[in-house]
Amino acid sequence: MSYVVLARKWRPAQFADIVGQGNIVRTLMNAVKKGRIHQAHLFTGSRGIGKTSIARIFAKVIRCPEAKDEGENGGLSSCDHCASCREIAAGSSVDVIEIDGASNNGVDAVREIRESAKYLPSSGSRKIYIIDEVHMLTTAAFNALLKTLEEPPPHVIFVFATTEPHKIPATILSRVQRFDFRRVTAAQVQERLTQVTKAEGIAADPGALALVGRAAEGSMRDALSLLDQVIAFAGQTITIENVRESIGLIQSQTLLGILRGVLERKPLPALALVEEAFQQGHDLRVLSRSLIELVHAAILAKVGAQRPSGLELSADEWDEIRSLSALRPLEELELIFQALHHGTDWIARSPQPKIVLDVLLVKCASAEALVPVEKMASAGSAGRGPAPSPVAATIPVAEPMRSAPERAAPEAVATPPAVPNLSAPLSWEEMVRHFRAQRPRLASLLEHASSHRMPAADSVELEVRFNPDNSFKAEQLKQKDLADEVNSFCTGRMGRTVRVAVHVDASAGESQAQVREREAREREESARRAIVQHPVVQEARALFGGELGPVERAAPMGGPGA
Numbered sequence: 001m002s003y004v005v006l007a008r009k010w011r012p013a014q015f016a017d018i019v020g021q022g023n024i025v026r027t028l029m030n031a032v033k034k035g036r037i038h039q040a041h042l043f044t045g046s047r048g049i050g051k052t053s054i055a056r057i058f059a060k061v062i063r064c065p066e067a068k069d070e071g072e073n074g075g076l077s078s079c080d081h082c083a084s085c086r087e088i089a090a091g092s093s094v095d096v097i098e099i100d101g102a103s104n105n106g107v108d109a110v111r112e113i114r115e116s117a118k119y120l121p122s123s124g125s126r127k128i129y130i131i132d133e134v135h136m137l138t139t140a141a142f143n144a145l146l147k148t149l150e151e152p153p154p155h156v157i158f159v160f161a162t163t164e165p166h167k168i169p170a171t172i173l174s175r176v177q178r179f180d181f182r183r184v185t186a187a188q189v190q191e192r193l194t195q196v197t198k199a200e201g202i203a204a205d206p207g208a209l210a211l212v213g214r215a216a217e218g219s220m221r222d223a224l225s226l227l228d229q230v231i232a233f234a235g236q237t238i239t240i241e242n243v244r245e246s247i248g249l250i251q252s253q254t255l256l257g258i259l260r261g262v263l264e265r266k267p268l269p270a271l272a273l274v275e276e277a278f279q280q281g282h283d284l285r286v287l288s289r290s291l292i293e294l295v296h297a298a299i300l301a302k303v304g305a306q307r308p309s310g311l312e313l314s315a316d317e318w319d320e321i322r323s324l325s326a327l328r329p330l331e332e333l334e335l336i337f338q339a340l341h342h343g344t345d346w347i348a349r350s351p352q353p354k355i356v357l358d359v360l361l362v363k364c365a366s367a368e369a370l371v372p373v374e375k376m377a378s379a380g381s382a383g384r385g386p387a388p389s390p391v392a393a394t395i396p397v398a399e400p401m402r403s404a405p406e407r408a409a410p411e412a413v414a415t416p417p418a419v420p421n422l423s424a425p426l427s428w429e430e431m432v433r434h435f436r437a438q439r440p441r442l443a444s445l446l447e448h449a450s451s452h453r454m455p456a457a458d459s460v461e462l463e464v465r466f467n468p469d470n471s472f473k474a475e476q477l478k479q480k481d482l483a484d485e486v487n488s489f490c491t492g493r494m495g496r497t498v499r500v501a502v503h504v505d506a507s508a509g510e511s512q513a514q515v516r517e518r519e520a521r522e523r524e525e526s527a528r529r530a531i532v533q534h535p536v537v538q539e540a541r542a543l544f545g546g547e548l549g550p551v552e553r554a555a556p557m558g559g560p561g562a
């Protein structure tokens with residue numbers, strides 16, 4: 001006997017078997033019960049959520065002479081053994097005609113339907129036409145259909161189904177009763193899969209079915225096809241790992257490896273794993289969403305939570321996450337979570353998602369909360385090399401060019417030359433560049449300065465001025481550990497003692513960062529003016545009224561990923 005795919009084998013035969021779509025089912029049942037059935041219906045919604053199934057069930061109960069009505073709030077079911085029910089189920093009924101609109105999309109096909117619709121059904125009182133993919137009809141075909149819909153023979157009922165309702169002419173839309181089908185939820189899928197596996201005698205880990213449920217993205221048909229795939233791979237026992245492997249989800253070891261790289265501040269191994277997953281054809285949006293979930297789990301672990309039951313994590317994976325979460329203080333885990341969260345959107349929109357993800361991971365690996373040195377030493381010293389003594393950062397370091405003492409140098413970012421040229425003058429740009437690579441937040445503080453004076457031959461002071469708008473930044477830079485880091489960099493680089501003086505000065509002008517922000521604002525404002533004044537936009541506003549939303553510049557195109 002050949003294998004019947006689960007989606008076919010488990011096609012619902014009755015309204016009661018339908019998962020979700022509650023309002024639609026109720027409305028159709030009531031119409032049949034009250035004998036007030038609309039003559040044309042439009043079923044819209046994505047693939048595999050029950051449009052065809054419900055159309056057939058609807059046809060069955062309309063035509064079944066022995067249909068059972070459970071009363072006011074009860075269900076309605078067909079008998080499934082009369083001639084009509086059996087013919088419909090077998091697809092051989094001459095009174096329930098299923099037409100694929102994609103291959104019968106011309107005016108001739110519709111004329112044929114109109115011709116045959118005139119004749120009474122061969123049995124019973126109703127004849128039902130189910131036209132799938134109805135949006136594929138040509139304009140001429142729609143016009144021919146419209147004529148029928150304007151004056152349909154009283155014994156005829158139409159059910160149109162489409163995944164693309166926006167392609168249906170308004171003239172047709174105005175003559176149909178429309179039903180918008182919803183995607184099924186992951187929980188509904190999981191519940192159905194539990195029922196199916198049980199009946200099929202398959203032992204399945206609930207987490208494994210939850211994973212299939214989410215991978216199906218709201219389509220019950222996809223969920224059942226995925227389950228076929230998993231069964232073909234795993235046989236009668238289904239675990240989380242063999243779901244991952246058989247349907248090509250990213251292995252949790254890969255995800256955990258990426259997380260490990262990020263939390264250990266070693267972006268290179270993380271990037272290598274991303275590259276590998278990318279080469280294998282994995283969707284990077286899915287990858288970054290999964291990473292967010294792991295960081296979320298790490299945060300839960302950090303605050304002492306038990307293994308959450310809703311997550312598809314094995315006990316071993318949870319243990320590993322718990323030990324990884326010790327590598328960073330909570331503040332940094334939160335920063336990483338935020339960065340990934342914002343970044344996922346960006347990855348989804350970018351024509352070059354791989355590049356965005358790479359940069360994002362490097363950024364996450366170097367993420368650093370502005371926490372006083374003393375606190376960091378106790379909070380998150382694991383994986384950062386020997387814990388610094390609280391005074392280490394306050395003493396000008398003897399060796400030149402040491403990076404921040406408490407941290408191993410990040411690997412994937414440009415680091416300054418290892419041997420400094422003590423005789424070359426130190427420029428502000430060089431210093432900012434150094435910190436941008438080593439301590440991005442510190443670099444960003446420096447970029448908010450309005451002016452600076454570098455220590456010269458005759459001075460030991462690096463003077464940094466902020467305008468009052470940035471006094472908060474000035475205060476942060478005055479914090480001992482940050483000032484000491486600047487000191488020790490300058491001192492190392494110049495071979496003699498340097499100290500940092502931070503001033504807030506009402507006469508200080510705009511900072512570099514403020515200039516950049518102002519220029520960006522001005523660019524957007526002028527782009528906006530240009531758009532608002534564009535004749536097409538003016539016309540659109542005249543037509544629709546209302547205001548223009550925020551102006552968005554299109555993502556840059558080009559490059560290998562585009």
Ligand SMILES: Nc1ncnc2c1ncn2[C@@H]1O[C@H](COP(=O)(O)OP(=O)(O)O)[C@@H](O)[C@H]1O
Pocket residue numbers: 006007008010011012017018019020021046047048049050051052053054184220221222224
């Ligand atoms: N709402 C649902 N409840 C139960 N099973 C469903 C549902 N939607 C889809 N299925 C499963 O998917 C298969 C295909 O569904 P179908 O009704 O043809 O979807 P559509 O016409 O919306 O693409 C069915 O045979 C059934 O196994």
Ligand SMILES: [Mg+2]
Pocket residue numbers: 048051052053132161
């Ligand atoms: Mg269908």
Ligand SMILES: [Zn+2]
Pocket residue numbers: 064065066067078079080081082083084085086
């Ligand atoms: Zn019947």
